[in-house]
Amino acid sequence: MLLLLPFLATAQLQETFSDGNFTQNPTWTGDAGSFIVNAQNQLQSNGPAVTGTTLQLVTPSQAIVGTTWEFWANLKLATSATNYTDVYFVADNPDLNAASLNGYFVRIGNTADEVSLYRKDAGKTAIMIINGQDGTIATTNNTVRVRVTRNINYGWELNIDVSGTGQSFVSQGTVTDATHKRSGYLGILVKYTSANSKNFYFDDFIVIDAQPPVLEELQTISTQEVRLYFNEPLSPQQAQTIANYTLNGTKKPIIAELAEAGTVRLVFAQNFSTGSNSLTITNLQDLYGNIITTPITRNFSFVPPAVTPNYNELLITEIMADETPVVGLPVQEYMEVYNATTDKVLNLQGVKLSDATSTTTLPNVQLLPGEYAVVVPNTQVSNFTQFGKVIGISNFPGLNNAGELLQLRRPDGKLIYAVNYSDAWYKDNSKREGGWSLEMIDVTNPCADSDNWTASVNLKGGTPAQPNSVAASRPDNTPPTIVDATAISPTQVLLRFNERLDSTRATTIANYSISPTIAVSKVEVQGPLFTEVIVTFASPMQERQLYTITATGITDCAGNLPSQPLTATFALPSVPDPGDVVINEVLFNPRPNGVDFVELVNRSDKYINLKDWKLANTSGDTISNIRAITTANYVLAPGQYVVLTSNPDNIKQNYPAANDKAFLKMASLPSYPDASGTVVVLQPDGKTADRFSYSSDMHHGLIDDLNGVSLERIRLDGPTIATNFHSAATTVFATPGYKNSQTQVGVAAKQQFIVEPQVFSPDGDGLDDFATINYNTNRTGLTVNITIFDAQGREVRKLVRNELLATSGFFRWDGLKQDGSKAGIGYYVFYIELFGLNGEKSEHKEKVVVGGRLN
Structure with missing residues (x-):
């Protein structure tokens, strides 16, 4: 007993039956009526004298690794195939006869009269893993002390001392076996013939675990969850203390849960970093108080499961629409796609790529966070592998040199990304002629269009499958504005914005009002660019009425909110008539x-x-x-x-x-x-x-x-x-978009003829460059002759000959004489002759002055 003292001091289980019973401290269960504690304080079998009887007792024990198990036994019988004992050190079932049992045990006896170590797998016959020396228990009074150890690497060793004193252990062999890693019970099973029902004696059970837990495996379950698998059961209190775990130096879990005896579930609020991560574990201990004194640091690599991209997660970041003349790249149109996420692996299988006239489907390709890939026809893959990741597709869409709308959509049809590029985006007339790609400047600002694209500056003409040569920070800090508003039906107005909108805010009915007041019944944002909004009214608008619409709370794709409400005026268009x-x-x-x-x-x-x-x-x-x-x-x-x-x-x-x-x-x-x-x-x-x-x-x-x-x-x-x-006046030559230089307000002639202005200066300066003879008659069918005479009565010009008059109108004199020369400064007379259908005639004279600068 003195020799056992060092072990007893740290034992997790010790049973000497000195209290005279086995029903407490610890409690043994099973065939309790078939065992006794004898006068020598030994556990002794006391079952029925019936051949083939099997008896068992078990007591709780979760010791599994880094453990020493020891006991004393005396079999006062000749061991055989029908007279032996199995002592289980590891058992996951309290019924040691159960077919579903998993565990390890030492068998004393059997036909070879030996002590050997076995493994029991559920549903199978036990197999020997350490074959002890034959004949070590070949008498009818077999005393033996057995010691079994299992180190933290699952190495087993079986030792026996046939003197029973514990001073002469002899190894029976070693083996490494990690098949079973959890235990619930330690137990005894005896099998005998009728004469040996009282001949099995046991004492001095000791179980010692002096090793702290060892982390065997770290497994990522999701983007924010890991499971830790230890080699033995843990103390729940420490295992579920959040402070004992640190991810990547700073992050603590929001959940630390002991899922099973030796399994810890950790959940973090943030996603794991793609690539290398580090988890540090401290202060954990097993059920027997063995503490992890040195922090465990486990590095692990995390690659999130591939997912189908959502809106703006997969971008088109480079477009080679005009590949000739060649600058330095293969002669092929291409598009570059980019994984804009920081923590998602994107699965491109089934993603639809469309241009203005066709659609093709991307293959089963995965794109890591921040990774680029170039999309080309299948026949061109080998020509682009030197640049990086290449995605080959059939039916590659022909890209219009001048520009067109390109779209990426999920297999379910939902929009991922759209860009309506234009050759004006090159901002370089020489590069727009071909051989140079268009590159996105800031891939973190995918909603921007022209301002965020420009011609590549790479000497090869582009950077397929690589970071763009024009890469720079170009954040969107400017809120959206309304470009124009157009009524497209009596109950709908179309708003065009200068940039892409947050579709959720843009479709909120409460964000819109109209004056004069009409109730808003519906708002729709038009994809795929989300720059247009259709506002539907509950009642129709009136023609020839100017309306003002006000939008509040509208943000762009980057979240910029205007400081003031946005307003625009519009009206319901009318059906035109010729001459409008x-x-x-x-x-x-x-x-x-x-x-x-x-x-x-x-x-x-x-x-x-x-x-x-x-x-x-x-x-x-x-x-x-x-x-x-x-x-x-x-x-x-x-x-x-x-x-x-x-x-x-x-x-x-x-x-x-x-x-x-x-x-x-x-x-x-x-x-x-x-x-x-x-x-x-x-x-x-x-x-x-x-x-x-x-x-x-x-x-x-x-x-x-x-x-x-x-x-x-x-x-x-x-x-x-x-x-x-x-x-047009020679001072301006033309007046595009504003009032004409020669415009003249109509003159309402209260008499048959009136000259306006009465003094004009035909010098091309846009100020009274001509005179008009305005007329107003009360009848139709009149013809007119107009002849111009100077102050001396000389004929200057035949202005009008046999012209059929409308009821009102005008004739124009530009100050030129019949020969095309300019009339001199002075007084002139319009001599007007009117002729009726019935031969009637009337004459009229109106004065006009040709003015100008005197030299």
């Missing part, structure tokens, strides 16, 4: 390297939408070369001008006073020759809104250089005929 929108100014003979323009004006009191209107010319008597003015909504307010041209910048450069907001760019204008031609404006219903036949002869005869000088409408309410147009 007319040709107001035409430049058909531009300066060298200049371009033509046609200016329209809405002279009605209606709001008119120019969507699907057309501009044309004529070929003979046939309207031809029809070109769309715009396919988008463009509402022209009463009195509003719009300038149609293929190059607004060119017009603005040549005419600095031009109204910048009045331009509407067309892809191209019909041809308008310098000598003569016809401008035709067509409504969506095919009716001619207005038509103007011009010639260079309509310009003022004293203008030496006609290049760059427009013809302007004189009277807004007058007909679109030659006499109602005049050369």
Whole structure:
């Protein structure tokens, strides 16, 4: 007993039966009625004298590794296949006869009269893992002390001392076996024939675990959860103390739970870092008080499970739309995609890639956080592998050089990312000609468009599957604004914003109001770019009424909120009638390297939408070369001008006073020759809104250089005929987008004829450059001749000959004589002859003065 004292001092279980029973301290259960504690304080079998009887007793014990088990036994019988004992050190079931039992035991006896170590697997026959020396218990009075150890590496050793004193242990062998790692019980099982029912004696059970727990495995369960698997059961209090765990130096778990005896579940508020992570564990102890004195640090690599990308998680960050002429890359269009997340592996399988005309599907490819990949046709994969990750696809969409809408969508159709690129985004005219890619500048600002893209500066022309050469910080700190508002139906208005919106805020009905008041019933954000919002009203709007819509609480994709409510005015467009929108100014003979323009004006009191209107010319008597003015909504307010041209910048450069907001760019204008031609404006219903036949002869005869000088409408309410147009003042040459330099308010003639102004100066300065003879008759069918005489009565010019009069109108004198020379300063007389259908005649004389500067 003295030899056992060092072990007893640290034992987790010790049973000497000195208290005279086995039902407490510790408690043994099982066939308790078939065992006794004898006078020598030994546990002795006392079962029925029936051959084949099996008896058992068990007591709780979870010791499993880093443990020593020891006991004393005396079998006063000749051991055999029917007379032996199994002493279980590890058992997961209190029924040692159960077929489902898992555990380890020492068998004393059997046909070889030995002590051996066995393993029992559920549903199977026990197998010997250490074969003890034969004949060590070959008498009828077999005393033996058994010691079994299992180290923290699951190495077993079996020792026996047949003297029973514990001073002469002899090893029976070693083995490594980690099959079973959990225990619930220690127990005794005896099997005998009828004569040996009382011949099994046991004493001095000792179980010693002096080793602290060992972390065997760390397993990631999700992006925020790990499980720790220790080699033995843990003390619940320490195992569930959050302070005992630290992730990556600073982060503590929000949950620390003892899921099983030796398994700890840790959940963190943040996702694990992709790649390397570090977990430090302190102060844990096993059930027997063995403490981890040195912190355990376990490094682990985390790759999150691949997921289908959500909105703005997978981006298109580079576009090679025009691959020729070659700069340094393979001759192939391509797109680059980028995983914009910091903690997600994206599975691209089934993601749809679309351009304006076709859709293809990406293959089963995974993209790590922050990883780039270039998308090319399958046949081009080998040509791009030198640059990085390559995704080959069939049916690669042909990319339009000028630009188009590209979209990425989930397999379920939900939008991931969209970009409507343009060749204007190169911001470099030489690079837009080909061989250079467009690159996104700041991949953390995916909602920006033109401002966040530019031409690559890499000497090869692009950076496929690599960080972009133009990469820089370009955050969006500017809130959104409303570009325009257009009524698209009696109950709907379309709002266009200057940038992409947060769709949740943009669809909140309470964020919108309209004046005069109409209730808002629905709001929809238009994908895929989320720059347009359709607001639906509960009742219809009225024509010829100007409305103001106010939007509050609207943020852009980056979360920027305007400091003031956003407002825009609009009106419900009316159905146009021919003559509502007319040709107001035409430049058909531009300066060298200049371009033509046609200016329209809405002279009605209606709001008119120019969507699907057309501009044309004529070929003979046939309207031809029809070109769309715009396919988008463009509402022209009463009195509003719009300038149609293929190059607004060119017009603005040549005419600095031009109204910048009045331009509407067309892809191209019909041809308008310098000598003569016809401008035709067509409504969506095919009716001619207005038509103007011009010639260079309509310009003022004293203008030496006609290049760059427009013809302007004189009277807004007058007909679109030659006499109602005049050369723009030579002080401006043209007035694109604003009031004509030669405009004249209609004069209501209270008598048959009135001259306005009575003094004019035909010098081209835009101030009274011509005189008009305004008429008003009360009958139809009259023809007129107008002849101009000077103060001496000499004929100067035959202005009008046999002209059929309307009921009202005007004639214009530009101050030129019959030979095209300029009339001198002085008084002149308009001699007017009127002829009726029945031969009646009347004569009228009106005075006018030609003024000017005297040299």
